[in-house]
Amino acid sequence: MLVGNMVPIQQFVKELKAIPEEQFTHSNVLEFLRRHPIDLESLEPYLYFCQEHYTRNLIQRTPLFDLIAICWETGQKSPVHNHCNQSCWMVMAYGKVQVHNFRLVKKDAATGFCELESSDSYIIDRDSPAEVDPGEPIHLVANPQSFGSRAVTLHIYSKPYDICEVYDLKAKRYETVRLVNTTEYGLVKSDMKLEKADWRSLVA
Numbered sequence: 001m002l003v004g005n006m007v008p009i010q011q012f013v014k015e016l017k018a019i020p021e022e023q024f025t026h027s028n029v030l031e032f033l034r035r036h037p038i039d040l041e042s043l044e045p046y047l048y049f050c051q052e053h054y055t056r057n058l059i060q061r062t063p064l065f066d067l068i069a070i071c072w073e074t075g076q077k078s079p080v081h082n083h084c085n086q087s088c089w090m091v092m093a094y095g096k097v098q099v100h101n102f103r104l105v106k107k108d109a110a111t112g113f114c115e116l117e118s119s120d121s122y123i124i125d126r127d128s129p130a131e132v133d134p135g136e137p138i139h140l141v142a143n144p145q146s147f148g149s150r151a152v153t154l155h156i157y158s159k160p161y162d163i164c165e166v167y168d169l170k171a172k173r174y175e176t177v178r179l180v181n182t183t184e185y186g187l188v189k190s191d192m193k194l195e196k197a198d199w200r201s202l203v204a
């Protein structure tokens with residue numbers, strides 16, 4: 001359960017930056033997220049939606065972490081991917097998403113072959129921040145049509161990383177891809193066709 005009052009993103013960032021690296025642990029960050037429910041209105045500069053693709057909106061990068069808001073149209077989902085051995089915590093700023101984990105059965109770096117097995121899935125909503133399972137770090141995130149709403153997730157990645165592996169289940173292939181932010185510090189960095197959303201339109 002979340003505890004306490006809504007926190008504006010500026011205060012959230014300030015307090016997150018104040019956590020010393022040795023205390024930036026799995027349980028501490030999760031507890032921090034539970035105690036700092038984010039005020040959606042303060043995320044206004046980062047709320048960009050695109051019909052073709054979810055958007056990645058960098059809020060803060062430090063040597064220790066990236067803080068990114070991802071905006072999901074109804075029906076959008078990520079590819080199956082990993083996090084290159086970095087930790088990731090997720091919390092909802094609006095709506096809910098489904099996370100689906102996969103187990104690695106076989107992988108061959110020389111040929112790009114991979115075989116995955118579907119594992120568990122769970123839902124993240126406002127009351128339940130989550131951490132990507134370090135033991136099973138391959139997953140996808142989806143905002144299915146059935147949820148009937150846009151969604152905004154907040155992700156903390158530690159340490160920051162710019163590439164990850166993306167898996168094609170059907171073709172049994174994987175490749176390394178470079179991550180691209182749609183916006184950084186509120187500035188558009190992409191030529192995607194974007195809609196700047198008013199936070200009130202989400203809650204209306």
Ligand SMILES: [Fe+2]
Pocket residue numbers: 081082083088132139141
């Ligand atoms: Fe992820």
